[in-house]
Amino acid sequence: MIRYVLIVLVTVALLVLSMPAIDRAATLNSERQVDTTLASIDDAATDLESNEEVTPAGHPDPQRVVDLALPASTLTTEGVDHFELDPHESSGYTHARYVLADGTTRERTIDATIVWNDPDRTDATEIGGSSDQQLVFRLVETDDGDPIVVASYA
Template sequence: MIRIVVAVLLAIALIVLAVPAIERGASLNTQRQVETSIAAIDDAATSLVETEEISPDDHPNPRRVVDVRLPRGSLTTDAVAHFEITVAETGRYSSVRYVLADGTTRTGVIDEPVVWNDPHGNESVELDGAGEVQLVLSLRADENRTPIVVATRARV
C-alpha cells in the first residue's frame, strides 16, 4: 500500500514540475516559429528594395511570396491571436507586434517599410488568428516615387 501511495505522490510531483517546463517550451517554440516568419518577410522586403527597381506602369511589379506561419495552440505551441506590421513614424522601417492568446505581446523589426495593399496609404498589415498565410510582397512607388514594399494576401 505504501508503494502505491509513494508512486502516486511521485507521479504528481513530476507532473507539477513538468507543467511549467512544457509551457515555457511552448512559448519558446511559438516565438521561434513567428520570428522565423518575421525574418522571411524582412529578407524578402530587403531583397526587393536592394535588388529590384520600380517597374513602369505597364509592367508587372517585382514581387516575392512569403509563407507566414502563425502557430495554433497545442501542447507544444501557444496560439497567436494577432500579428501586425506597422510602418514606423520615421518611415524608414516597420515594426512587428504579435500577441499570443494569453495576452503576451512580443515585438520585432523589419528593415523596410511595409504597407498593406496600397503604396499611397499607410495601412498596417494585420493578420488575425493562427494558421498559414501567404503574403505577396511587391515593390511599388509611393506618391513621391520612392520604392515601398506593399503586402497583399496570395490568391488561392
C-alpha cells in the same frame, strides 16, 4: 497496493511540477517560430527594396512570397493572438509586433516600409490568429514616385 498508490502520487506530483516548464517551453517554441517568420519577412522586403526596381506600367511588379507559419495553441506551442506590421513611411522602416495567447509580446524592426494593399496609404498589415498563410510583397511606386513594399494575401 500501497506501491500503486505511491506510483500514482509521484506521477501526478511530477506532472504538476513540470507544467510551468512545459508552458515556458511552449512560449519559447512559439517565439522561435514567429521570429523565423519575421526574419523571412524582413529578408523578403529588404531584398525587394534593395535589389529590385519599380517596373513601368503594364509590366508585372517585382515580388516576393513569404509563408507565414503562425502557431496554434497546443501542448508544445502558444497560439498567436495578434500579428501586425506597422509602417513608418517617413523613417523607412516597419515596426513588427506580435502577441501570444499567454500575453507574451515581442517587437522587431524591419528595415523596409511595408504597407497593406495600397501604396498611397499607410495601413498596418494585421494578421489575427494562428494559421499558415502566404503574403505577397510587391515593389510598387507611390503617387510621389517613391518605391514602397505593398503586402497582400496570396
